[in-house]
Structures are given as C-alpha cells and as structure tokens.
Amino acid sequence: MSIKRPHVLWYGIPLLVLIAVACYSIIGIHLVQSRLTTLSRTVEVLASTTSVLQQSMITNLVNLSGEISQERQNVGTIKQQLGTYQEQVGTVSNTVQTLQKLSKTDPQLLQKYSKVFFLNEHYAPARLTEIPSAYRYSDSKVLKMHADIWPHLESLLSDAAKNSIRIYVESAYRSFNEQQALKGVYTTVYGAGSANQFSADQGYSEHQLGTTVDLTTTGLSGRLDGFDGTLAYSWLKANAYKYGFVLSYPENNSFYVFEPWHWRYVGVKLATYLFNQNMHFYDMDQRRIDEYLVNFFE
C-alpha cells in the first residue's frame, strides 16, 4: 500500500507566508525604528530649543527686574526732589501769607498810646458792627465795635454768662468827636484836673480803635466805678486773656489811673503771653508788641 504524501505545495505555501510575514515585520520594525530615531531627534531639537528659550526668558526677566529696580530708584529720587520742592513752595507760601496778613493788619491796633502819642483824629476802624442789645447794659444806647473783634467779645460774654456771671458792655467804639464831647461833659462836671485823670487821652485813643470796651455788671446800676469789687472783674482777670482781651490800666500802673472796667483786645497770642508773664500791655516794648500783629485776628 502506498502512503500518499502531501504535495510539496502544501508545505510551500505556509512557508512562503511565514517568510512574507517575517519580511514584512522586519521592514515594519525597521520603519518604526527609523521613525523613532527621527522622533527622538525632533525631541532633542525641541528640548534644545526650549532650553535656549528658557535661557533667553531668564535673561530677559533678569534684565527687566534690573530695569524695574532702577526705575523704582528713579521714582524714589523724583519723589524726594518733589518733597524738597513742596517744602520750599510751602515755606514761600507761608511767608507770602504772613506778609499778606501783615499788610492787611492795621499796626495802630497794637499801638501803645500815651499823653504824647494819639491816634489821628480822622482814624476809624475798618468795619464796625453793632453790639446786640442783649449784651448792652443800656437798651437805648447804640454801641458799635470793630466787626472782626466782636466775635471774640461775644464768646467772652456768653462764656461768662454760662458761669452765671453777667457782664454788659457800657461803652465801646467812640469817635474823636464823641470823645471830645464826653470829655467836655466830664470837665464841666468834675473840673479839668479830675476829668484828665479818668478820661485822659490814652483811653480815648483805645476806644477810637473799636477794639476796646468798658464793661459793667449787675449790681452797679450801670456804673463803672466799683467794678473791681465784683465777681465779673475776678472772672475777667482769670479768663479774659483766653479771648484776647487785656486790662489796659491795671492797679498801680505808671501810666494812668486804675480802670478795672476798661478792656482792650490785643489778640489771643499776645494776651496769653502777657498773662503767663504776669505783665501788662503798657509794660512791654512796642517793637516786641508789633511781633504779635501777624496773629492779631486769630
């Protein structure tokens, strides 16, 4: 019996297929390897490019931060310079303000008047205002004073009233002619000698300024004499300086008779200085008084 052998073709075909597959695989692997190589080169190039970019960015950032820091320093320097200029402008502006205030402040307002130095007979305050009747002792008598000084006197009078001390204005601004007429009456009634003692020329000059008032209080029937024995006088001696008022002719002064009712506005700063030094206006040198003119209305 003959054994039938498979035809050689039956072996050949799978072999060929195997060879083909092997070839295909080898070619495929080669291609993949080739692509991988290409990719790897691309990655290397990219990595290198990225590194260059990073380096460049870092350099730029460092430069930029250096420039910013420099700019900050410049801004700081400019700010300092501006500060210096502002200070200089401030100083100049203060000086200008001081000069403006001085040019507007009448030097007569802080002048000492004596038996040989009077105000000009034509002198009148810049602005006068009427003192409200609530603060006048006599309702019928119209009283006026310097308009810029009245608010200071009003504060004084209303603060005294809050302390149950009633102070009234008996006399305020008096023109040259009014004073002349008043002195004429006194001279007729009391004789020239006595009239000169309590109504002489210093006092009249101060009333002509519009900054000076004669004050009275309850219990005196509107009179001035006896005022030194009142609570009102004690209160004024302790507090008037806070409102800028001083007693022109205190007890035992070498210029004039004692006038406890006669109060003159000299500005809060000067009045406070005099109070603290226990000094009187007429004891002070005129040149030193004039230094307070710039603060007169404050």
Ligand SMILES: [Zn+2]
């Ligand atoms: Zn007076």
